[in-house]
Amino acid sequence: xxDRARNTFNAVKKGMSVDQADLLFIDSDMLNLSQLIDELCTxxxxxxxxxxxxxxxxxxxxxxxxxxxxQLSPNLADAFIMAFAPVEAKRYDMGAxx
Numbered sequence: 228x229x230d231r232a233r234n235t236f237n238a239v240k241k242g243m244s245v246d247q248a249d250l251l252f253i254d255s256d257m258l259n260l261s262q263l264i265d266e267l268c269t270x271x272x273x274x275x276x277x278x279x280x281x282x283x284x285x286x287x288x289x290x291x292x293x294x295x296x297x298q299l300s301p302n303l304a305d306a307f308i309m310a311f312a313p314v315e316a317k318r319y320d321m322g323a324x325x
Contacts, residue, residue: 228251228308228311230249231249231250231251231311232251234249234250234251235250235251235252238250259303262303263303263304263307266301266302266303266304267301267304267307269288269295269298269301269304270282270283270288270301270304271283271294273287285300285301288300288301
């Protein structure tokens with residue numbers, strides 16, 4: 228999602244040529260669009276012990292001493308991100324489940 232957002236910024240603001248499949252399109256008439264934008268922009272970048280970049284956790288967002296104050300869980304942003312998550316098709320042996 229971050230890559231798509233960056234690609235979209237580069238295409239719109241910098242005029243860079245980017246494949247449409249790598250862009251982020253959001254309908255400007257979408258319900259709760261301003262809430263979605265707020266939720267997507269609220270979490271800060273965080274780092275794991277190994278130095279890997281991650282999104283600030285919900286637990287850290289809820290801390291009262293957090294810079295900017297405690298924030299509610301970004302449920303709308305979570306749903307938006309999950310909609311872009313790759314889905315792996317799995318086959319189940321129904322006989323094994325019974």
